[in-house]
Amino acid sequence: MAKLRVQFESGEPERVIEFDPARAPFQHDGRPGSILDVLLAHGIHLEHACGGNCACTTCHVVVKKGSERLSESEEAEEDLLDKAPGLTPTSRLGCQAVIEDPDAEIVVWIPRYTINQISGHGG
Amino acid sequence: MAVELDGRLEAVVDHGADTRSLFLGLPVPFDFRPGQFISCRLPVGGEILNRPYSIASSPEETRRLEIVLNLVPGGPGSHYLFGLAVGAAVRFTGPWGSFVLDRAPEAETVFIADGTGIAPIRPMLRRGVATATGRPLRLLAGAAARDRVLYRDELDALAREYPAFRWDHVPSAALADEVRRRWVDGDADRSRHFFVCGVGAIVPAIRDVLRHAGYERRAVQYEKW
Numbered sequence A: 001m002a003k004l005r006v007q008f009e010s011g012e013p014e015r016v017i018e019f020d021p022a023r024a025p026f027q028h029d030g031r032p033g034s035i036l037d038v039l040l041a042h043g044i045h046l047e048h049a050c051g052g053n054c055a056c057t058t059c060h061v062v063v064k065k066g067s068e069r070l071s072e073s074e075e076a077e078e079d080l081l082d083k084a085p086g087l088t089p090t091s092r093l094g095c096q097a098v099i100e101d102p103d104a105e106i107v108v109w110i111p112r113y114t115i116n117q118i119s120g121h122g123g
Numbered sequence B: 001m002a003v004e005l006d007g008r009l010e011a012v013v014d015h016g017a018d019t020r021s022l023f024l025g026l027p028v029p030f031d032f033r034p035g036q037f038i039s040c041r042l043p044v045g046g047e048i049l050n051r052p053y054s055i056a057s058s059p060e061e062t063r064r065l066e067i068v069l070n071l072v073p074g075g076p077g078s079h080y081l082f083g084l085a086v087g088a089a090v091r092f093t094g095p096w097g098s099f100v101l102d103r104a105p106e107a108e109t110v111f112i113a114d115g116t117g118i119a120p121i122r123p124m125l126r127r128g129v130a131t132a133t134g135r136p137l138r139l140l141a142g143a144a145a146r147d148r149v150l151y152r153d154e155l156d157a158l159a160r161e162y163p164a165f166r167w168d169h170v171p172s173a174a175l176a177d178e179v180r181r182r183w184v185d186g187d188a189d190r191s192r193h194f195f196v197c198g199v200g201a202i203v204p205a206i207r208d209v210l211r212h213a214g215y216e217r218r219a220v221q222y223e224k225w
């Protein structure tokens, strides 16, 4: 079983998810087995305005541990990250970074910005 | 900052059997940059589907948005939207996206749009001509035939009004070759800026043609649906 540890800048308690990458997809948005796929399937909200199609940066996460165990980023992801607010050297797009390794142990950090992107209901 | 709004479907305009514009009236003014998209939250089959649609109208029109979409065979989101009657509510969040042109172009600017990919390009183009610096603006529109290019009358009118702007049609399958012919083999100028939009592999294929030919990475912007 792969392990995904999720930490929040907002101070929300850490969540630990264990899952079998071979069973992906776990829901319908983002690459099968991506961080977004795993989080959404486990009730953790991560914005994904473009539907997980690598066309925005709303699913931006920072990988604190295990980045070498994730699928490599492609040019389209790099181009978008280039424009992401709060970019770090281990930033990834949650919808593109796939956990394939069944023994992977990954720690991701969800910036506050990634959660509070919508300022409320205007109508 | 993005907001969540309920748009109301005010009008529907068909461009053909499977391409349609939806006009959404908004309860409050909505601020966005040319090229950005909204993310529709569509209630389909007991779930909420997130489906992004580029804003085809211009930011100057703050209380009404236009989106233009294809009916995708078997596609739940586009079928839902095609099934809506005037008066229906459409909940969405936005604006989103960084595929944007909101200032006077600093160089010759080339827009490459395949099919509905013209949606985000249209407000960029209008902004481009409105800030007219005299820099050439070009649009290459991919479609089955010239009379299938969306907004062609408007494009013709823009071209008459602004001599710096010209547009041409090519069959979608010939887009990448035409890009290579004109802007790679055609001359040694690598100072142009490009905005490419469309569905699927054609978009990164054109990106690669241009970047491998020596255009700077940031001069080649694209959005792949």
Ligand SMILES: Cc1cc2nc3c(=O)[nH]c(=O)nc-3n(C[C@H](O)[C@H](O)[C@H](O)COP(=O)(O)OP(=O)(O)OC[C@H]3O[C@@H](n4cnc5c(N)ncnc54)[C@H](O)[C@@H]3O)c2cc1C
Residues within 6 Å of the ligand: A050, A051, A053, A055, B037, B051, B052, B053, B054, B055, B067, B068, B069, B070, B072, B074, B075, B076, B077, B078, B079, B097, B116, B119, B120, B199, B200, B223, B224, B225
């Ligand atoms: C940033 C962004 C902006 C977008 N803007 C628009 C827009 O302005 N107009 C629009 O029609 N679509 C747009 N799309 C695509 C749109 O979000 C949906 O993917 C599309 O409507 C299909 O959804 P669906 O649920 O009907 O089909 P799905 O079952 O989700 O089918 C998706 C399949 O349809 C293909 N597809 C996606 N868009 C089209 C299209 N326009 N024509 C033919 N095939 C397509 C995809 O490649 C994919 O294989 C955009 C996508 C992104 C990422």
Ligand code: FES
Residues within 6 Å of the ligand: A047, A048, A049, A050, A051, A052, A053, A054, A055, A056, A057, A058, A059, A093, A094, A095, A096
């Ligand atoms: S959800 Fe838009 S890039 Fe990941």
